[in-house]
Amino acid sequence: MPQLGSFSLLVGLALSVYAFGAGLLAIFWDDDRLGETARRAGIGIFWAVTSASAVLVWAAFHNDFSLAYILHHSNRALPGAYKFAALWSGQEGSLLFWCWLLACYGLVLRLRYKVDTRLVAHASVVISAVQIFFLLLVNVPAHPFAMTPGAIPADGNGLNPLLQYPEMVIHPPMLYLGYVGMTVPFCFALAALIMRYPGEKWIHITRRWTMVGWLFLTCGIFLGSYWAYRVLGWGGWWGWDPVENASLLPWLTGTAFLHSVMMQEKRGMMKVWNMWLIFSTFLLSIFGTFLTRSGVVSSVHAFAESNIGPYFVIFLAIIFAACVFFFVKNRSHLESEHKLESLVSRESSFLFNNVLLLVAAFAVLWGTLFPVLSEWVTGHKVTVGPPFFNKVNIPIALFLLLLTAVGPLLAWRKTSGESLRRNFLVPGIISLLSGVALVAMGVRPWEDVSYFYSTVTIMLSVLVASTVVSEFVRGGLVIARHNQGIAWQGNIFYGMYILTRRNMRRYGGYVVHFGVIVTMIGFAGVAFYQNTEKELGFGDKLEIGHYTLVCRSYTQDDKPNYSSERAILDIYRNGKQIDTMYPEQRFYKASGQPATMVANRSTMLEDLYLVYTGKNPENGHPIIKAHLNPLVWWIWSGAHFILVGTLIALIPNLQSKKKKTAREAALEAAVPVAAGGD
């Protein structure tokens, strides 16, 4: 079987080279038949890489320790789901998984070639070039089917205990779907630039693909955050680790693109800017992958140091050079149809939003790379950790939050002072009242900068929520009034439903904004966290906030994959028992590593988060660390709103069929021009 895997990878590489070469020649010679063979070769890549991935999974399930990768990332007692997850747990396997996802995206792109044959043919050549690179990696420096040297051990080293959690089975695929998904919009954008694509169809296609990639990336980031919170046991959800930062970089530029693309679609502006945002998003996806896999920066959960770094550097240089070359060559094609007319307009709010997102991306990148730069300049490394990132990024995030409130209510082209006053008077008053309410509840923003940030975050979130709700209510009322007297259609909720269905993208976007502010409220809670640590014997008490924890007992267990110890703690609130919690520590036999199983009791107001940190060797009493984390529930709830909002934005509008047909006719008319070449 391993030979079949190796062979499949070679076939995949050969097919990608063919898809690239034949696709390129087909465009130059205008040869449709040759182009069709390239497209089919592209589809063939999917089958080849699927077969190689299946072989690796098969080897994990059959405990084939003759493969070095399986030996290092699996063991006999590992549960089935984690054996499957072994595919992306190590360097080589995860690169193979990357290739497979890229092949999946490539398959969809090539199967949907009728959407615009010539554009897809160009995009297919670009994606083939990317496939060549990743297939080269898994065929040469990071071969997942390398054999175990010497005698084959009876059992494997096992999977890293930190990865043996359900969240880790879905977090990496989501993140990779996001990273790899950013390849498709890049391919369409570069293809459109290369062929000087007439019209705006390419930007619609690119936007939808970017939204798909962004959706997965957002899912991946939140799942990773949830995993860090529930598994790592330090009581936080974001540590500004280089691996986390690497995922944030393309997310920030992708978010900027999803906003500024509206200016191109509606007003024919910002074409150069959008093109480079797409290029940057893809380049940052690759750069992030390079960071986490090359050992350039040290990280809590990066892959082991390897020799694939130079390959990534060369690939990045080639891609960047290609982007610059075609941009310089075809720049005239990207001239704006309109210019910005006022600083107080929807367009300028998008521009400011973009600038802030890019400054945030720069700050994250700068902080991540500064230790390397410092070592290079001064000869010694420094640490750039959470204090730096928080100080730099929190003010930027607050400005962005302000723009989230202001932007959607500004008119295109120019907004008058009167309109500003009319739209913001009520939300502004509500926001100020929320600030007063916080002070009345005992929050003292003047006592500490973290309290100040939290108060401002909550006030701005209320401002955004008020503007979003007012938009829905106003629109819903107009439609309800219009439908007055028509049975059940005359109510505001039906009006709001119709409003959303008529412009899914706009109102889906509002739901996303609402999700963002719910998440931000969760972030604001960090200023008020508490923690304490205590050794607990039978009947001992630990107090935190309004909770009292009483140690009832502690137990031990032995399972094939691990042995465990756990404390049984009764939780009291105001003298009344409300729950029993079981913080646990496991010792994984194959890897010989310990890991914690956090016990968490989550409510809308706060999380009671308990960690079994070890036991006193003298008396065997467990040492329990308790965290009281306010508002964490809001972070995960906000993520749900963001996902639902993005899905809404991806659904076509209710009544746009007629309009679409007219637009399609116009675009179809433009295709012969495209076929005619430059």
Next chain:
Amino acid sequence: MSSRMGSQTTATVTPLRRIASHWGILLLLTSVLLLMGASGDTTGQRFDRLGHNLMCTCGCSQILLECNHVGCAVSEQMRKELKDALATGQSDDVILAGFVTKYGPTVLSAPTTTGFNRVAWIMPVVIFVAAVGGLVWVVRIWQRRSRMQLAAAPPLGAGGAGEELDEFRRRAREETEL
């Protein structure tokens, strides 16, 4: 034409100036309140703050108070050292300097504001100011150009005005559809 546009500009800027001045007052008040609130904190709060300014040196790359390394002897020892230093009544700077002497500069969780490390803090601010300033400057240039184009355009109402208006309506519908 130019005087009409001039009066339009004034009408738009006045409420904005008012808003800006309100924000300015708010910002000033906030700064004063923050300064008033910058008082000394308890030993527990100092431990928490300084513990978050230090890294665990066991190789886990985590903040000292957040090291989740099960049974980590290094973080345990470092926390004890921090508690002892706080008990002696040393200032924050002296305590942090003591850790740097013992564990090296990577023990600090953020760059200091001295020497080359200053660049780490300055660059994001420079980029922010340059980006926002550059944006305002570019928008102003675009505004000026668009006014000049508007002034140079033939007046409406001549032949074909109806078609032109229809075209403007179509564009307005398309641009405000979002």
